[in-house]
Amino acid sequence: MKDFNTDVLIIGxxxxxLSAAIKLAEKNLKITIVTREKRPELTNTFWAQGGxxxxxxxxxxxxxxxxxxxxxxxxxxxxxxxxILSSRSADIIDEILIHKSNTDFAKDAxxxxxxxxxxxxSRDRIIYNGDMTGKAIQISLLNYLSDTNKFPTVTFLxxxxxxxxxxxNHHGTEIVQRYEESQVLGAYVLDQNKNxxxxxxxxxxILATGGIGALYLHHSNAEGARGDGHAMAHRAGAYSTNMExxxxxxxxxxxxxxxxxxxxxxxxxxEGGRLINSKGQAFMKKYHEDEELAPRDxxxxxxxxxxxxxxxxxxxxxxxxxxxxxxxxxxxTINAYCLENKVDMTKESIPVVPAAHYTCGGVKTDxxxxxxxxxxxxxxxxxxxxxxGANRLASTSLLEGLTWGYIAAEDIxxxxxxxxxxxxxxIKDWTLGEEEIDLALVAQDQMTLKQTMWNYVGLSRSxxxxxxxxxxxxxxxxxxxxxxxxxxxxxxxxxxxxxxxxAFMVLNASLRNKQSVGCFYLKD
Numbered sequence: 001m002k003d004f005n006t007d008v009l010i011i012g013x014x015x016x017x018l019s020a021a022i023k024l025a026e027k028n029l030k031i032t033i034v035t036r037e038k039r040p041e042l043t044n045t046f047w048a049q050g051g052x053x054x055x056x057x058x059x060x061x062x063x064x065x066x067x068x069x070x071x072x073x074x075x076x077x078x079x080x081x082x083x084i085l086s087s088r089s090a091d092i093i094d095e096i097l098i099h100k101s102n103t104d105f106a107k108d109a110x111x112x113x114x115x116x117x118x119x120x121x122s123r124d125r126i127i128y129n130g131d132m133t134g135k136a137i138q139i140s141l142l143n144y145l146s147d148t149n150k151f152p153t154v155t156f157l158x159x160x161x162x163x164x165x166x167x168x169n170h171h172g173t174e175i176v177q178r179y180e181e182s183q184v185l186g187a188y189v190l191d192q193n194k195n196x197x198x199x200x201x202x203x204x205x206i207l208a209t210g211g212i213g214a215l216y217l218h219h220s221n222a223e224g225a226r227g228d229g230h231a232m233a234h235r236a237g238a239y240s241t242n243m244e245x246x247x248x249x250x251x252x253x254x255x256x257x258x259x260x261x262x263x264x265x266x267x268x269x270x271e272g273g274r275l276i277n278s279k280g281q282a283f284m285k286k287y288h289e290d291e292e293l294a295p296r297d298x299x300x301x302x303x304x305x306x307x308x309x310x311x312x313x314x315x316x317x318x319x320x321x322x323x324x325x326x327x328x329x330x331x332x333t334i335n336a337y338c339l340e341n342k343v344d345m346t347k348e349s350i351p352v353v354p355a356a357h358y359t360c361g362g363v364k365t366d367x368x369x370x371x372x373x374x375x376x377x378x379x380x381x382x383x384x385x386x387x388x389g390a391n392r393l394a395s396t397s398l399l400e401g402l403t404w405g406y407i408a409a410e411d412i413x414x415x416x417x418x419x420x421x422x423x424x425x426x427i428k429d430w431t432l433g434e435e436e437i438d439l440a441l442v443a444q445d446q447m448t449l450k451q452t453m454w455n456y457v458g459l460s461r462s463x464x465x466x467x468x469x470x471x472x473x474x475x476x477x478x479x480x481x482x483x484x485x486x487x488x489x490x491x492x493x494x495x496x497x498x499x500x501x502x503a504f505m506v507l508n509a510s511l512r513n514k515q516s517v518g519c520f521y522l523k524d
Contacts, residue, residue, distance in 0.1 A: 002198055003429075005421045006032040006155075008412065009186050009202035011162045011229060014043035015134075015398055016380030017208030018141040019096055019405030020412075025151045027413055032200060033154065034189055036161040036224055036491055041138050044210045044222050044381065045398065048134025049265035049333070050118055051126035052398040054093050055086070062086040064122050072120040072295050072393035074518040078386025084367055085387060085396070089403045096402060101144040103137050105129055118270045118394035119293040126395045131265050131331045134398060159192040161491045162228060163430070165205065165236040165376070171428050182237055183374035185422045188430045190489050197430035197489065203419040204375055204412050207233060208405065211359030211381040212246070212506070215499050217454035219356040220249050220263045226495045227502030229382040233363045234501060238371045238378075242361025243502075244509035245390050247519045248459050249357035250299035251275075253350065254314035255341055259450065261355045262337050264317060266394050268350075269293060271330065273319035275303065276349060278312045297391050297519035300354040304459055307353070316349035354459055358397060360388040360519065361509070369408030377412070379404045390518025433486045442492050445476060449499050457506055462523040466511055473507060476500050 007029040010017045017033060025031050033040070055061040065086040070077050097103040105127045106114040115124040129136035145151055164170075166185045168177040186202040209229030213221030234240060251268070252261035269275075269292040274282050287302040288294035294302075303315050319327065324346035328335050331345070338345045362384035369377040369385075380401035387400055456469035477500045484497050516522045 002196060003200070003424055004198075005201045005424065006030045006186075007202065007416060008032070008204045008206065009034065009200055010206045010208055011187065012043070012208030012210060012380070012382070013037075013040040013142075013156070014045035014208060014210060014380060014401060015137055015141065016401035016405035017206065018145055019092075019402045020206055020208065020379060020409040021154060022096060022100070022141070022145055023406055023409035024412065025145070025154050028153055029416065031154045032157060032202070034157045034160045034162055034187070034200075036159070036192070036228075038159050040156055040158055041142055042222055042224070043138060044225055045134045045401065046138045047220065047222060047263065048398055049131045049263050050267045051116060051128030051133045051395050052093070052137070052402070053125050053395050054090055054113070054127045055125050056090045056094065061123065061125060065125065068120060068122050069387070069393045069396065073389030073391050076389030076517060078389070081367060081385040081387040084407075085399060085403055088407070089399050092403055092406045096406065097137065097140070101140040103129070103140040105136070116267055116270055118266045119299070120290070120295050120393055128267065130329075131267065131333045137398065157189065160198070161190045161192060161494050162232060163188040163190055163197065163489070163494055165232045166199070166201065166427055167236050167373075168426075170236070173426055173428055177426065181374055182372070184236055184376035185427065187232070190491065190494065192491055195489070197432065199424065199427060199429060201422050201424055201427065203416055203421065204377065206408060207363060207376070207378040207382050208380050208401075209382045211362075212502050213356040213359065214260070215449060215453050215503060216356035216458065217259055217450040218252070218261050218353065219259060220252050220261055221357070223260060226499050228495065228498045229378065230363060230505065231498035231501040233371065233376070233378065234505065236373060236376070238373050238376060239364040240362060240505060241364040241384050242386070242390070242509070243505045244513050244520050245360035245388070245518060246356055246506065247296055247358040247360055247392050248300040248354040250296055250303055250354050251317055251352040252355040253337065253341065254353045261353070264334060264350055264352055265331070266296075268317060268319055268331065268334065271319065272322060273317050275299070276316050276318050277306045278310045278315070295391055296357075296394070297521070300459055301521060303352070303354055314351045314353045317352045318349040319345065320347055320349070356458070358392050360384070360390065360392050368411040369404050370411065377408045379408050390520055433488050435486045435488065437487045437490055437493055439490070439492060442490070442496055445480065446492070446496055446499070448472070448476060449496070449503060453503055453506075457503070457510060460521050460523055461510055466507060469507055473500060473503055477504065
């Protein structure tokens with residue numbers, strides 16, 4: 001059947017969505033996981049390199065971690081969220097990653113976990129798998145959850161793009177449904193292969209769609225990180241917060257091959273990598289006492305300043321003083337990528353530039369992942385508990401997704417068994433447009449959006465730049481909204497519509513904030 005009911009609809013298949021799914025499926029709930037990708041492993045989680053924080057039974061380090069999160073955020077983080085992360089995350093890692101999914105983390109000869117340190121951390125507390133920690137976690141979680149004998153109630157819908165969240169006041173068949181409480185009842189979802197729209201009604205909907213990095217010309221994210229969850233939640237009436245705080249990763253490999261830039265993990269600097277300009281001069285000491293291990297926003301702007309001063313397209317990351325065999329073992333993926341691009345990191349410096357990396361803000365939730373709309377949760381990068389404030393501490397992203405996916409599932413299990421399914425026939429069917437779309441025009445509009453975000457709503461902003469962006473977004477949104485009403489649906493068109501809406505959210509938040517703080521920097 002095309003339309004159906006499910007207990008829990010999870011939109012997104014990264015670490016946050018999968019950790020929630022595991023806890024919920026263990027109680028035999030009917031779980032439907034939707035992803036726009038053909039392969040469910042293609043998420044931001046998959047591309048995460050550095051590691052995940054793990055401090056088992058170390059109360060002193062739990063307190064230190066809270067302080068480090070606060071300091072990295074320029075003292076703007078939600079301290080209650082930081083305390084929850086520091087106190088609960090180790091047990092969740094033990095349960096989900098170590099004992100259940102058997103994620104492979106680096107170990108010493110005695111089989112003990114190895115720990116490393118990254119920027120703005122006061123001690124070594126990060127576990128990892130080479131430079132492909134996210135991939136190891138993603139694959140292990142998928143393998144565990146895909147065991148149909150263990151989890152027969154879990155369904156993956158790949159190549160399915162969520163279009164809109166369903167609410168009774170927007171999509172009900174009767175006028176009286178407008179008076180029902182504000183709630184989310186599932187989503188309309190496009191089956192890309194059949195070009196059909198499915199109506200999925202759920203007792204609970206979890207947004208786990210990731211961030212918005214792919215809206216920028218240069219980014220380190222999966223291309224699906226285009227703000228779909230943010231836009232759908234906004235249209236449904238959910239609150240968002242901190243949308244101006246976009247973290248740029250200081251070091252991505254510089255080439256001209258694509259918009260998605262290959263991440264050169266923070267761990268390279270953690271292991272002693274030095275940033276040098278085109279003259280071979282180390283420069284970070286001019287900008288921060290912690291030099292290469294300063295918070296990411298500081299390092300990113302320092303690189304930008306050096307590029308401007310030297311009139312160069314990039315700077316360089318040098319770690320050639322380290323043993324070559326050690327580098328190949330510690331950073332196998334980075335080493336291989338560099339070699340493919342004719343750079344031997346064991347002998348020469350790596351060309352690097354900043355790129356959009358992480359969305360610190362998002363759909364506003366409480367400390368259990370609940371939004372202001374009944375039945376709608378948001379977890380991971382799409383959500384904002386205030387944990388990161390104005391700037392994210394390294395290696396907290398995977399941990400946040402895992403922890404709040406788990407916590408949201410705990411909360412849901414407290415009452416979901418008492419909920420009754422909403423009637424399918426009380427929700428309108430989706431009306432498909434008939435006008436053919438020109439994907440070349442869609443691609444051009446996407447490029448305009450990416451360039452505008454990069455140039456005017458990027459690493460360094462000003463009132464003039466933001467006002468210019470507003471004018472361009474107004475024109476773009478007007479054209480797209482008119483076109484969208486009558487056009488045939490396509491994943492790229494859905495993404496463009498959502499992207500422009502989210503761009504406005506970032507722009508408006510930037511105009512409201514008059515204070516340069518964390519990763520938000522106003523030139524004027």
